[in-house]
Amino acid sequence: MNKDRKIRIVLAKPGLDGHDRGAKLLARIFMEAGMEVIYTGLRQTPEMIVATARQEDADVIGLSSLSGVHNYFFPRVMELLKEKSMDDVLVVGGGIIPDEDIVGLKKAGIAAIFGPGTPTTEIVEFIRANVRK
Amino acid sequence: MFDKDALKKIKTAQDEWEKQILDKALVREKERKAVFTSISGEPIERLYTPLDVSDFDYNDQLGYPGGYPFTRGVQPTMYRGRFWTMRQYAGFGSARESNARYRYLLEQGQTGLSVAFDLPTQAGYDSDHPLSMGEVGKVGVAIDYIGDMRVLFDKIPLDKVTTSMTINAPATVLLAMYLAIADEQGISYEKLGGTVQNDILKEITVRGQYIYPPQPSMKLTVDLIEYCFKNVPRWNSISISGYHIREAGSTAAQEAAFTIADGIAYVQACVERGLTVDKFAPRLSFFFNAFTNVVEEVAKFRAARRVWAKIMQERFGAKDPRSLMLRFHVQTGGVTLTAQQPLNNIIRVTLQAYAAALGGCQSLHTNSYDEALCLPTEQAVTVALRTQQIVAEESGAADSIDPLAGSYMVEALTDKIEKQINDYLEKIDRMGGTLKAIEENYIQKEIQQSSYRFQKEIETGERVYVGINKYTMEEPPPANLLKVDMKVGEMENEKLRKVRAARDAKKWGKALENLKQVSVAGQNVMPAVIEAVKAEATIGEICNVWREVYGEYKPKQSF
Numbered sequence: 001m002n003k004d005r006k007i008r009i010v011l012a013k014p015g016l017d018g019h020d021r022g023a024k025l026l027a028r029i030f031m032e033a034g035m036e037v038i039y040t041g042l043r044q045t046p047e048m049i050v051a052t053a054r055q056e057d058a059d060v061i062g063l064s065s066l067s068g069v070h071n072y073f074f075p076r077v078m079e080l081l082k083e084k085s086m087d088d089v090l091v092v093g094g095g096i097i098p099d100e101d102i103v104g105l106k107k108a109g110i111a112a113i114f115g116p117g118t119p120t121t122e123i124v125e126f127i128r129a130n131v132r133k
Numbered sequence: 134m135f136d137k138d139a140l141k142k143i144k145t146a147q148d149e150w151e152k153q154i155l156d157k158a159l160v161r162e163k164e165r166k167a168v169f170t171s172i173s174g175e176p177i178e179r180l181y182t183p184l185d186v187s188d189f190d191y192n193d194q195l196g197y198p199g200g201y202p203f204t205r206g207v208q209p210t211m212y213r214g215r216f217w218t219m220r221q222y223a224g225f226g227s228a229r230e231s232n233a234r235y236r237y238l239l240e241q242g243q244t245g246l247s248v249a250f251d252l253p254t255q256a257g258y259d260s261d262h263p264l265s266m267g268e269v270g271k272v273g274v275a276i277d278y279i280g281d282m283r284v285l286f287d288k289i290p291l292d293k294v295t296t297s298m299t300i301n302a303p304a305t306v307l308l309a310m311y312l313a314i315a316d317e318q319g320i321s322y323e324k325l326g327g328t329v330q331n332d333i334l335k336e337i338t339v340r341g342q343y344i345y346p347p348q349p350s351m352k353l354t355v356d357l358i359e360y361c362f363k364n365v366p367r368w369n370s371i372s373i374s375g376y377h378i379r380e381a382g383s384t385a386a387q388e389a390a391f392t393i394a395d396g397i398a399y400v401q402a403c404v405e406r407g408l409t410v411d412k413f414a415p416r417l418s419f420f421f422n423a424f425t426n427v428v429e430e431v432a433k434f435r436a437a438r439r440v441w442a443k444i445m446q447e448r449f450g451a452k453d454p455r456s457l458m459l460r461f462h463v464q465t466g467g468v469t470l471t472a473q474q475p476l477n478n479i480i481r482v483t484l485q486a487y488a489a490a491l492g493g494c495q496s497l498h499t500n501s502y503d504e505a506l507c508l509p510t511e512q513a514v515t516v517a518l519r520t521q522q523i524v525a526e527e528s529g530a531a532d533s534i535d536p537l538a539g540s541y542m543v544e545a546l547t548d549k550i551e552k553q554i555n556d557y558l559e560k561i562d563r564m565g566g567t568l569k570a571i572e573e574n575y576i577q578k579e580i581q582q583s584s585y586r587f588q589k590e591i592e593t594g595e596r597v598y599v600g601i602n603k604y605t606m607e608e609p610p611p612a613n614l615l616k617v618d619m620k621v622g623e624m625e626n627e628k629l630r631k632v633r634a635a636r637d638a639k640k641w642g643k644a645l646e647n648l649k650q651v652s653v654a655g656q657n658v659m660p661a662v663i664e665a666v667k668a669e670a671t672i673g674e675i676c677n678v679w680r681e682v683y684g685e686y687k688p689k690q691s692f
Contacts, residue, residue: 016252016268018341021381021468024581025588027692041690042341043256043264067252068508072267096472098507099610116472116505117601119592 007131009060012040012049014077017067022094026062029120035060035127046076050084058089059131063110065095075108082109088132092123135183143183171429172596173384174586175549181541189544194439198534200454202442204435204547205535206493207458212531217489218496219521220297222464224249224274225508226621228284231274235289237511241518245327246289247297247498249273250307255342257303257676260625270621272508273299277625278632278671282310283317292320296327297372297462297496302344304331305357306675309662312365328369328418328462331357334395334567335374337688338576339381344676347568349683353658355402360659362413369418371399372462379422380468382584385429386550388422389437390557391576396441397558398567400449410449414456423485423492424466430485431537432546434461434492439547440554463489464498470505473600475611478502479516486521490530491537497521507614574691581692629671636669644668645678652682 009030011023020042027037038056040049053061061081063074074093081087093105094114102113111130114123135143169177178185196202199209208214221238224231235246250273253265259277260269269275276282286296291314300307308329315325333350336343343350354371361370375383375392383391396417403413421437423430441459445451465485470478479502486499499517501509509517525531537543561570570576590596597603644665651661665675 015266016256016258016264016342018252018336020341021584024692025382025584028581028585029588037692039690039692041688045264067268068271069267096505096507098614100614117598120588121592 007035007060007127008038008056008058009035009062009127010038010040010049010053010056010058011062011064012044012052013042013064014044014046014049014073015065015067015069016043017065017069017095018042019066019095020064022066023062023064026064026094026120026123029124030127033124046073046080049077050080050086053081053089054084054086060090060092060127063091063093065093065097068096070095070097070105071101074105074110078109090127090131092127094118094123135187140183140187147182147184170596171385172424172426172587173386173429174583174590175384175386175429175546178542178545181545183541185541185545186548189548194544194548195538201446201457202439203458204439205538207438207460207495211493211534212490212525213534216525216531217494218245218295219243219518219525220245220247220462220496220498221514221518222247222249222297222299222498223509223514224251225272225615226270226274226618227624228274228276228281232285232287232289234511235285238514238518239289239294241515242522243518245295245297245496248285248299250298250300251275252342254307254672255300255302257306257344257672257680259629259671259673260622261629262673265622267622269625270618275621275625276307276310276672277629278669279310279313279666280628280632280669282307282314286311286314290320291315291318292324298327298329301330301333301336301340301342302350302353303672303676304329305353305659305662306666306672308357308361308368309659309666312663313667322365323367325365326367328372329357330374330420331371332374332395332399332420334398334571335377335392337686338378338391338571339580340377343686343688345679345683346686347571349679350686351398351402351568352655353679354399355406355408356657356659358399358403358413358416359406359408359657362408362416366416368416370413370416372418372420373399374420376420376422376464378580379424379466381580382468382587383580384583385424385433386553387557387579387583389433389440389550390554391580392419392421393437393440393444393554394558394561394567394570394576397444397448400445401566404449410445410451411453411456414445414449414451415453415458418495419459419461421461421463421494422466423463423489424469425481425484425488427484427488427491428537428540428542429546430488431492432543432550434489434494435535435538435543435547436550436554437461438493440551440558444558460495462496462498463492463494465489465500467500467504470500470502471598471600472505472611473605474608475502475506477600478505479520482517483520483524486524487528487530490524490528491535493535503611503614506611507616510613510615512613574689577691632669632671641668641670645670645674648675649678649682652679
């Protein structure tokens, strides 16, 4: 990856969940951290999210869910990325996600899950350290 | 409250105190911070005195409970007559599971029902729609058609409870189902009491459960309001909501201001429909948040009541005192709960419930301590309900009306928030009204700015949040979390397949065709919706009629 190129991140709200305070806040934090941010808005299917990531040549996908559907949507996004040979895209998630679900999500390929109360600096650092180089 | 001479003496004494006592104390030990601010970021003074409320006029600004400008409360006896309605928002899984939870809550002394619908229902999709995948029965109960509603209220007589339904874009459909069930139970509409949220503007600004563009959405909202005051006279036909505005990150003053701005838009729309303000305004209700800073919240509730009474009287010429009353439900602040050390949330909820009681709410939902982790378990819901029962029965908050009135700080903050609300309303008026301000993302951006400020304060440690940036500790992973059975989705799909096959196709087709014609013609849709739900049309089928007629809303993104 070109060193001068900014990290491109697609922030997405899968499903029908309308809680986007966190997603919008992070959009601003990532921009201030020098990243290019594409926020999909609400009501995204996994197909829509992956299509946006492809179109935007995203390095990172951030998935946000507070309605309890992460176990369905997050792994499905990973499957689709694999199908499209986009598995070098770093995928992270956040929202209301019980600890016991995190193991399964990581196994599916989600690099990290950030729960309520995580300092945003920690998320920015994680992305910088783990994004494809 | 004080004459000039008295104020002069107070000022002299205060100057003296500062010089002789305070300054020396500050030399010995500095204060914890240079500037103290509330959770809304508002500066808070060291001391409030009569000088901070020097032009205070008791009769003008406070008056008496049940009388203009209602600062002290909307009822003459408030909780000395009866407590606020204890109403826990609940619902998950199938209609049968939720019915069991409601009956449990009623047995435990809850006095009103509050139905949480799952997201497909809120967004007007059937359980078998592709976007419903994984969401069915998750954050609320799945209702697809009248049969589900029948099960939801099984053995709950609709004339004995009041029911609040958190439903907005498809509010007409769920109310129609409720009315149809009342018909089946043989209960006349005059005996029904309850609320539908029916507040589409805050869905567009902050909550996200919209379907149609703002204009036709407002049309459906007004249809419901009009139908209710003519046919269901005890029904609160809208609950104008600041709760979600606050959850999205606003300050206390912004919460009140943007909610009242939405309220003005609804009243305006009803007046433009040709409705007489004193006919529909008594059934308008409000819904606010309560955060942990008790005094700021109490000031917000009092200021909101005063502002609304003035607007209704001066702007809309309302005469009936009931039209001037800002009656409101409160939910404690979901976003204030922490996933870390979750039992601490019980204390937060207690303070918030106390603020709601001191602020004169009409009904209250107290959050469960585990809600930053999962949907509430039965144990957590019980503690939450007991919390408000303790506030009601033991704290004394319910024994005297508006007990914080006359506190220099409370009155000064009430005045200040009133001014902040009015400043926002003026600005929104100058922009061309609420819909315009929403369209230009003004309201959304103001809220996001506050949300950002708060997050920065937490991350710099400027604002302490217990368990988040101070007093943190290692904890074992939380146990006993509520799990919703993923099978609910499959069961609902199977049910829908059977319903569609078994219903009277001719009656169903005719009802939907009629709904379409009525909608295109711009008539009030309510009677046609009732006919359609009785013909076992599903929520998705009904909402699709309007998707076709009105189109779907696609917001501009801003952050």
